[in-house]
Amino acid sequence: MDTTTTETKKMGKKEDAGKAGHPAAAAPAAARKAGEMLSGSETVLEILLAEGVKTVFGYPGGAIMPVYDALYNYQDKINHILVRHEQGSIHAAQGYARASGKVGVVFATSGPGATNLVTGLADAMIDSTPLVCITGQVYAHLLGTDAFQETDVINITTPVTKWNYQVTDPVEIPTVLAKAFYIARSGRPGPVLVDITKNAQIQTAEYPGYQKCTHIRSYRPKPIVREEYLEEAAKLINAAQKPFVLFGQGVILGKAENEFRHFIEKGGLPAAWTILGLSALPTDHPLNVGMLGMHGNYGPNVLTNECDVLIAVGMRFDDRVTGRLDKYAKQAKIIHLDIDPSEIDKNVKTTVPVWGDCKETLPILTRLIEKKTHPEWLETFHQYAREEMELCINPEIHPTSKILTMGEVIDQLNTLTEGKAILVTDVGQHQMVTCRYAKFTQSKSNITSGGLGTMGFGMPAAMGAKLGAGDRTVISISGDGGFQMTLQELGTIMQCQIGLKMIILNNQFLGMVRQWQELFHDKRYSFTDIQSPDYVTLAKAYQIPGKRISERSELKGALKEMLDTKGAYLLEIMVGKENNVFPMVPQGCSVAEIRLK
Amino acid sequence: MSKQEFTLTVYTENQIGLLNRIAIIFSRRKININSLNTSPSEVPGIHRFNIVIDEVEEVVKKLARQIEKQVDVLKAYYNTNDEIVWQEMALYKMPTDAVTEKVKVERLLHEFGARAIAIRKDYIVFETTGHREETDKLISFLEPFGLIEFVRSARVAIIKDSQGFHSKVKEFERREPGEEVIENEFLDKQEEVFSM
Numbered sequence: 001m002d003t004t005t006t007e008t009k010k011m012g013k014k015e016d017a018g019k020a021g022h023p024a025a026a027a028p029a030a031a032r033k034a035g036e037m038l039s040g041s042e043t044v045l046e047i048l049l050a051e052g053v054k055t056v057f058g059y060p061g062g063a064i065m066p067v068y069d070a071l072y073n074y075q076d077k078i079n080h081i082l083v084r085h086e087q088g089s090i091h092a093a094q095g096y097a098r099a100s101g102k103v104g105v106v107f108a109t110s111g112p113g114a115t116n117l118v119t120g121l122a123d124a125m126i127d128s129t130p131l132v133c134i135t136g137q138v139y140a141h142l143l144g145t146d147a148f149q150e151t152d153v154i155n156i157t158t159p160v161t162k163w164n165y166q167v168t169d170p171v172e173i174p175t176v177l178a179k180a181f182y183i184a185r186s187g188r189p190g191p192v193l194v195d196i197t198k199n200a201q202i203q204t205a206e207y208p209g210y211q212k213c214t215h216i217r218s219y220r221p222k223p224i225v226r227e228e229y230l231e232e233a234a235k236l237i238n239a240a241q242k243p244f245v246l247f248g249q250g251v252i253l254g255k256a257e258n259e260f261r262h263f264i265e266k267g268g269l270p271a272a273w274t275i276l277g278l279s280a281l282p283t284d285h286p287l288n289v290g291m292l293g294m295h296g297n298y299g300p301n302v303l304t305n306e307c308d309v310l311i312a313v314g315m316r317f318d319d320r321v322t323g324r325l326d327k328y329a330k331q332a333k334i335i336h337l338d339i340d341p342s343e344i345d346k347n348v349k350t351t352v353p354v355w356g357d358c359k360e361t362l363p364i365l366t367r368l369i370e371k372k373t374h375p376e377w378l379e380t381f382h383q384y385a386r387e388e389m390e391l392c393i394n395p396e397i398h399p400t401s402k403i404l405t406m407g408e409v410i411d412q413l414n415t416l417t418e419g420k421a422i423l424v425t426d427v428g429q430h431q432m433v434t435c436r437y438a439k440f441t442q443s444k445s446n447i448t449s450g451g452l453g454t455m456g457f458g459m460p461a462a463m464g465a466k467l468g469a470g471d472r473t474v475i476s477i478s479g480d481g482g483f484q485m486t487l488q489e490l491g492t493i494m495q496c497q498i499g500l501k502m503i504i505l506n507n508q509f510l511g512m513v514r515q516w517q518e519l520f521h522d523k524r525y526s527f528t529d530i531q532s533p534d535y536v537t538l539a540k541a542y543q544i545p546g547k548r549i550s551e552r553s554e555l556k557g558a559l560k561e562m563l564d565t566k567g568a569y570l571l572e573i574m575v576g577k578e579n580n581v582f583p584m585v586p587q588g589c590s591v592a593e594i595r596l597k
Numbered sequence: 598m599s600k601q602e603f604t605l606t607v608y609t610e611n612q613i614g615l616l617n618r619i620a621i622i623f624s625r626r627k628i629n630i631n632s633l634n635t636s637p638s639e640v641p642g643i644h645r646f647n648i649v650i651d652e653v654e655e656v657v658k659k660l661a662r663q664i665e666k667q668v669d670v671l672k673a674y675y676n677t678n679d680e681i682v683w684q685e686m687a688l689y690k691m692p693t694d695a696v697t698e699k700v701k702v703e704r705l706l707h708e709f710g711a712r713a714i715a716i717r718k719d720y721i722v723f724e725t726t727g728h729r730e731e732t733d734k735l736i737s738f739l740e741p742f743g744l745i746e747f748v749r750s751a752r753v754a755i756i757k758d759s760q761g762f763h764s765k766v767k768e769f770e771r772r773e774p775g776e777e778v779i780e781n782e783f784l785d786k787q788e789e790v791f792s793m
């Protein structure tokens with residue numbers, strides 16, 4: 001957001017008159033000491049450094065200019081990624097956070113800059129992604145005057161933030177930012193927004209030094225673990241003939257992948273994942289029975305309604321997972337492990353609630369359960385898997401038609417990456433296909449917009465993931481609809497030289513909506529027929545090499561070329577126009593009513 | 598399960614914007630708030646909300662958990678009317694002539710427990726506290742005599758069953774004093790500040 005205002009004179013109090021307008025020739029950044037007089041902006045950057053922030057995604061503008069001015073001296077310490085739209089910055093920060101496990105940081109200006117963050121905040125809120133967004137705000141004395149680029153950002157973002165706060169005085173900055181990082185990353189993580197008025201960025205105050213926030217009196221990030229409930233849970237698991245584990249992102253957020261594996265291995269417990277839980281357990285683990293939910297695997301959905309004990313770990317029984325609630329696992333005793341007490345009994349009534357961080361509760365549960373195997377029960381899953389293989393999977397990854405399918409692309413990609421790449425998906429058919437067919441060997445490898453289903457999430461999030469994932473290969477997989485929602489970020493990839501591999505699975509339709517129109521609306525394809533630009537030429541305009549293919553014979557070579565190319569690459573793959581994703585639990589149906597075609 | 602009246606009691610930090618954060622938990626689910634009282638508790642720095650809604654218990658339980666989940670909320674309780682003692686205060690402004698000539702003031706004072714808190718040449722203000730039905734009854738009694746203005750406060754409620762939160766809250770504040778609220782001190786200084 002540009003500004004048409006110019007800064008001529010600054011506010012009175014605490015303002016160093018000689019420093020009006022922030023001299024460009026300020027001292028180079030060295031860690032500032034407590035007791036120094038710093039501007040609010042410098043304090044912001046000092047706190048970011050103290051919090052270990054190395055990468056910030058942002059876009060300058062009038063009300064955040066003092067922070068950007070201070071950033072000029074911190075360029076060697078903080079890598080600022082200039083995006084092309086604020087939505088891109090927040091999705092990138094989400095991707096960064098999900099790939100690295102750290103807090104993603106965003107700078108945006110007031111008004112439109114801040115409102116452009118709202119979709120990303122809602123996405124991060126529902127998918128529990130830790131973010132700290134710092135937005136500029138008009139001068140404190142202008143609040144409520146409909147000043148240029150003034151919006152009530154605090155109230156707009158209240159429902160989509162875990163916490164937010166408006167700073168009008170530089171004295172508040174150190175404690176508020178330390179608190180922001182603590183809240184964002186602790187307990188059930190989430191997005192935090194700190195809105196700083198321009199005067200507070202400019203005015204100076206004595207820097208008290210960085211003090212890490214480790215406690216807020218009204219905030220209980222983790223419930224106290226109560227062993228009596230774990231004992232109850234263990235009793236149920238030990239007595240179970242057909243136990244079934246569902247796991248979600250809680251396992252990844254709690255960094256409890258090993259604890260989780262030990263738990264299911266000791267109990268011989270078949271485990272299925274939600275799309276945010278994907279990659280917490282290697283795909284080829286013998287107890288990994290597949291994906292839950294609307295487009296999940298056959299066995300896990302049907303057998304949800306046959307198991308006798310259902311153990312949910314770090315997942316929230318989303319309606320896309322449960323289908324019709326009054327017909328969901330009614331026969332089963334339900335154990336629910338969650339760090340967020342408000343999730344217990346929210347959608348599914350639990351028999352035994354286990355409040356707490358699964359990093360702490362899972363080892364206790366593992367200790368309390370008996371070492372067991374359930375070969376017959378596990379075999380039931382395999383039987384369903386064979387049926388699904390024959391009716392859904394084989395036709396998708398070994399199609400008889402000449403036309404490429406999304407599934408075979410992902411299958412081929414698995415072979416080439418050996419399951420080591422990070423796959424970032426957008427939203428729609430390609431997302432479901434990727435989650436269904438991708439193979440992963442390590443955690444934090446699948447990044448997707450789960451709860452909010454934000455089209456346009458994929459490519460910018462992959463950009464952030466690439467920056468947060470060190471040397472790992474990051475591949476964004478988008479549809480032709482979603483890619484067009486945020487393709488301006490190609491400019492960011494170009495300028496910041498982000499070595500991101502982009503695949504567009506182009507079916508020339510808004511595929512998922514078209515699938516529903518076909519199945520539930522008599523094939524009335526109302527506005528799902530979408531045109532694309534020439535993506536390869538578009539990429540070229542951004543100095544990104546690319547290719548378009550539509551033949552099976554080209555697939556492997558093209559994917560290999562993409563992976564072998566140094567730096568960014570865009571590969572457009574033309575796939576079948578009217579392919580559907582199956583299996584499918586139609587909306588309003590029970591998970592047992594899953595359709596294979 | 599049928600809907601009934603529930604009173605939520607919420608202890609919070611004194612934070613700007615928290616009222617909105619709590620209110621939208623209801624409006625998001627299209628639940629009407631019948632009565633809302635928020636005021637400082639007996640302990641400086643800690644505020645107490647009383648929120649009255651008509652809902653089924655299952656929903657109220659979830660609402661209480663969502664409220665308690667907010668970073669700046671210390672604790673949220675919910676109770677049925679049987680579990681609390683509550684009062685609402687009401688003020689009635691009446692024309693002095695009508696009251697002195699027609700209303701049996703004695704009846705007013707005794708039967709409704711009302712008292713006159715302001716007596717002027719042209720009007721008298723009566724005050725009474727009680728449950729909704731009681732204050733409503735007085736409205737219908739006064740209306741024929743020319744009620745000029747009426748106002749009712751939100752419900753304030755005390756939980757019968759509690760061990761008393763006073764000592765707990767007091768101890769809490771003693772161990773971990775709350776942060777001071779920093780308000781926008783520049784808002785009225787437009788004249789003194791030149792910014793653009």
